[in-house]
Amino acid sequence: NYAAKGYASDRIFAPYTVYKGKAAFSLIPCLPTFTKLNSGTVVVDRRGSIMMTFMHSIGERKYDWEKRQRFALSATEVGSLITMGAQDSCDFFHDPSMLSSNAGQVRKSLSIKPHANGYFVSLTVVNNLLNTNDYFSVPVTTAEFAVMKTACSFALPHIMGWDQITNQQSRGID
Amino acid sequence: NYAAKGYASDRIFAPYTVYKGKAAFSLIPCLPTFTKLNSGTVVVDRRGSIMMTFMHSIGERKYDWEKRQRFALSATEVGSLITMGAQDSCDFFHDPSMLSSNAGQVRKSLSIKPHANGYFVSLTVVNNLLNTNDYFSVPVTTAEFAVMKTACSFALPHIMGWDQITNQQSRGID
Amino acid sequence: NYAAKGYASDRIFAPYTVYKGKAAFSLIPCLPTFTKLNSGTVVVDRRGSIMMTFMHSIGERKYDWEKRQRFALSATEVGSLITMGAQDSCDFFHDPSMLSSNAGQVRKSLSIKPHANGYFVSLTVVNNLLNTNDYFSVPVTTAEFAVMKTACSFALPHIMGWDQITNQQSRGID
Amino acid sequence: NYAAKGYASDRIFAPYTVYKGKAAFSLIPCLPTFTKLNSGTVVVDRRGSIMMTFMHSIGERKYDWEKRQRFALSATEVGSLITMGAQDSCDFFHDPSMLSSNAGQVRKSLSIKPHANGYFVSLTVVNNLLNTNDYFSVPVTTAEFAVMKTACSFALPHIMGWDQITNQQSRGID
Numbered sequence: 001n002y003a004a005k006g007y008a009s010d011r012i013f014a015p016y017t018v019y020k021g022k023a024a025f026s027l028i029p030c031l032p033t034f035t036k037l038n039s040g041t042v043v044v045d046r047r048g049s050i051m052m053t054f055m056h057s058i059g060e061r062k063y064d065w066e067k068r069q070r071f072a073l074s075a076t077e078v079g080s081l082i083t084m085g086a087q088d089s090c091d092f093f094h095d096p097s098m099l100s101s102n103a104g105q106v107r108k109s110l111s112i113k114p115h116a117n118g119y120f121v122s123l124t125v126v127n128n129l130l131n132t133n134d135y136f137s138v139p140v141t142t143a144e145f146a147v148m149k150t151a152c153s154f155a156l157p158h159i160m161g162w163d164q165i166t167n168q169q170s171r172g173i174d
Numbered sequence: 175n176y177a178a179k180g181y182a183s184d185r186i187f188a189p190y191t192v193y194k195g196k197a198a199f200s201l202i203p204c205l206p207t208f209t210k211l212n213s214g215t216v217v218v219d220r221r222g223s224i225m226m227t228f229m230h231s232i233g234e235r236k237y238d239w240e241k242r243q244r245f246a247l248s249a250t251e252v253g254s255l256i257t258m259g260a261q262d263s264c265d266f267f268h269d270p271s272m273l274s275s276n277a278g279q280v281r282k283s284l285s286i287k288p289h290a291n292g293y294f295v296s297l298t299v300v301n302n303l304l305n306t307n308d309y310f311s312v313p314v315t316t317a318e319f320a321v322m323k324t325a326c327s328f329a330l331p332h333i334m335g336w337d338q339i340t341n342q343q344s345r346g347i348d
Numbered sequence: 349n350y351a352a353k354g355y356a357s358d359r360i361f362a363p364y365t366v367y368k369g370k371a372a373f374s375l376i377p378c379l380p381t382f383t384k385l386n387s388g389t390v391v392v393d394r395r396g397s398i399m400m401t402f403m404h405s406i407g408e409r410k411y412d413w414e415k416r417q418r419f420a421l422s423a424t425e426v427g428s429l430i431t432m433g434a435q436d437s438c439d440f441f442h443d444p445s446m447l448s449s450n451a452g453q454v455r456k457s458l459s460i461k462p463h464a465n466g467y468f469v470s471l472t473v474v475n476n477l478l479n480t481n482d483y484f485s486v487p488v489t490t491a492e493f494a495v496m497k498t499a500c501s502f503a504l505p506h507i508m509g510w511d512q513i514t515n516q517q518s519r520g521i522d
Numbered sequence: 523n524y525a526a527k528g529y530a531s532d533r534i535f536a537p538y539t540v541y542k543g544k545a546a547f548s549l550i551p552c553l554p555t556f557t558k559l560n561s562g563t564v565v566v567d568r569r570g571s572i573m574m575t576f577m578h579s580i581g582e583r584k585y586d587w588e589k590r591q592r593f594a595l596s597a598t599e600v601g602s603l604i605t606m607g608a609q610d611s612c613d614f615f616h617d618p619s620m621l622s623s624n625a626g627q628v629r630k631s632l633s634i635k636p637h638a639n640g641y642f643v644s645l646t647v648v649n650n651l652l653n654t655n656d657y658f659s660v661p662v663t664t665a666e667f668a669v670m671k672t673a674c675s676f677a678l679p680h681i682m683g684w685d686q687i688t689n690q691q692s693r694g695i696d
Contacts, residue, residue: 014335079668161536188509320427362683
């Protein structure tokens with residue numbers, strides 16, 4: 001019975017997507033990976049994130065998946081997002097090549113700014129290696145932002161790996 | 175032992191119902207369904223929702239189940255509901271035949287409006303095919319609306335399918 | 349391995365208790381029970397609640413378990429509690445013999461009233477059958493009330509049975 | 523398949539750590555342990571907590587794990603933390619030898635105080651037995667504090683053992 005087993009060994013794709021006239025973006029949680037040390041302790045190997053993917057509109061209800069750009073929100077950036085008040089704004093800067101020889105060649109910046117009835121969520125990607133400059137801006141309603149906040153609050157303990165800790169059944173009985 | 179297995183292969187009916195003098199409505203989460211692609215990826219097939227069902231009163235503690243009307247709140251409509259302040263109101267419009275030849279023949283509108291100690295939750299269904307016009311209005315207390323908000327916030331990641339993502343145990347050990 | 353199996357077939361007692369000088373009370377979630385209809389549908393049989401138990405102090409760190417009094421908060425009463433602001437108060441009235449021949453003989457009232465740094469949580473039980481009149485009052489700090497709110501918000505979907513709905517793995521694959 | 527089994531029988535280490543110039547601290551939930559009574563009832567043996575661990579900086583991206591100090595937040599202290607407003611402060615005092623002959627010899631105090639853009643989280647440990655006096659202070663941004671609040675709210679029902687109660691499948695069918 002497939003229902004009873006769940007999809008534990010499959011990859012599930014269930015993004016929350018905001019489609020607007022010029023561009024769209026989606027959110028999906030990316031879980032951390034773990035490594036088992038010789039001591040038996042399991043530690044976080046790669047941190048989890050909320051992956052944002054932006055696409056340009058290329059026609060009615062069509063978006064350009066090939067030229068998508070991604071931005072992975074860390075736990076602390078998710079903390080910023082979920083505490084934003086109606087008049088707050090925030091800006092995050094990522095350098096995907098940080099600490100490598102290409103440091104500074106690609107700069108990504110995500111900005112969330114309030115408007116009358118929600119926020120503008122914008123991504124700029126300046127890539128000096130490919131000599132490209134990409135810009136996406138998506139107006140988000142208050143209701144859509146509420147979904148983002150609630151879903152990100154739900155996902156936060158999971159991207160931190162805390163759900164793995166609390167899923168361990170307590171021991172103390174023999 | 176039934177308790178240990180749970181009800182995974184059964185259909186569970188556990189609505190939250192607000193019964194009032196002239197009408198009642200209930201809320202229940204409807205989970206999304208998934209399809210497995212040839213690539214092995216599992217994607218959302220039918221989106222989840224919070225299903226609202228309205229019934230007219232037809233006597234003491236009796237409601238007319240036969241003439242019920244339904245309204246399925248999308249994730250974004252749930253986002254509106256859970257962020258409503260005490261003085262806020264909202265209106266949602268659905269056309270169940272949208273994009274078909276009957277488009278515009280059935281119009282459903284759900285309205286939530288504040289009153290002194292809570293909200294009025296009202297549904298209007300105008301059906302030009304059957305030439306009917308149905309109207310339900312249920313006063314909801316602040317406490318009842320708090321239950322609706324908390325339960326809908328709990329259910330939101332589930333109707334989005336994010337619980338299926340976070341239930342996948344992280345991989346990274348072999 | 350006991351840890352892997354969990355305690356599914358045991359009764360777990362893990363109340364949150366506020367002990368004060370003259371009295372104490374504890375909170376613990378009571379899950380709903382379900383019945384399977386001939387149709388195969390599983391419906392709620394007995395509703396869940398948050399059970400409050402009050403005890404009088406009878407010495408240093410001793411409370412009178414024999415003379416305890418209980419008050420079962422319904423989902424909607426939990427909704428009241430979790431939305432209380434710092435200056436709000438609420439009162440709930442229960443008649444455990446409602447709709448029986450003893451209706452009105454036992455009256456229970458729970459009251460939550462603000463004070464400078466938290467709330468007074470008080471229970472009065474007037475029992476005309478036993479000719480008794482019991483009164484408990486426990487001062488609760490803001491921090492203790494925050495634990496009550498967070499724990500009750502967590503428990504609310506469970507006492508409503510919604511966790512049983514969302515635990516069902518989505519079907520749609522064969 | 524390791525993914526399907528999860529890590530139930532392993533110890534998982536997934537702290538949330540705030541690293542700053544002079545010191546760092548991490549948070550991790552510690553689950554309660556349970557004991558089974560002869561009656562079959564399972565009760566909490568050792569209470570759960572959120573364990574905070576502080577370390578001094580000893581070089582670039584290096585912190586002194588050997589000289590770490592710990593402070594275990596109780597459920598009620600977690601209740602204080604998750605309800606703190608932007609201008610609130612709080613102070614907790616622990617005596618790890620309370621009720622023993624060494625009572626008063628070691629005093630730990632944790633303080634959370636607001637600053638312009640977040641909080642200072644500070645720990646003082648005065649140990650009269652070892653004649654030591656340790657002080658750690660870590661500035662925390664609003665976003666980092668939001669992660670702490672959300673993660674601690676998630677963990678609270680787990681350190682109280684309420685997840686074990688709600689995980690019990692409801693019984694009522696045979």
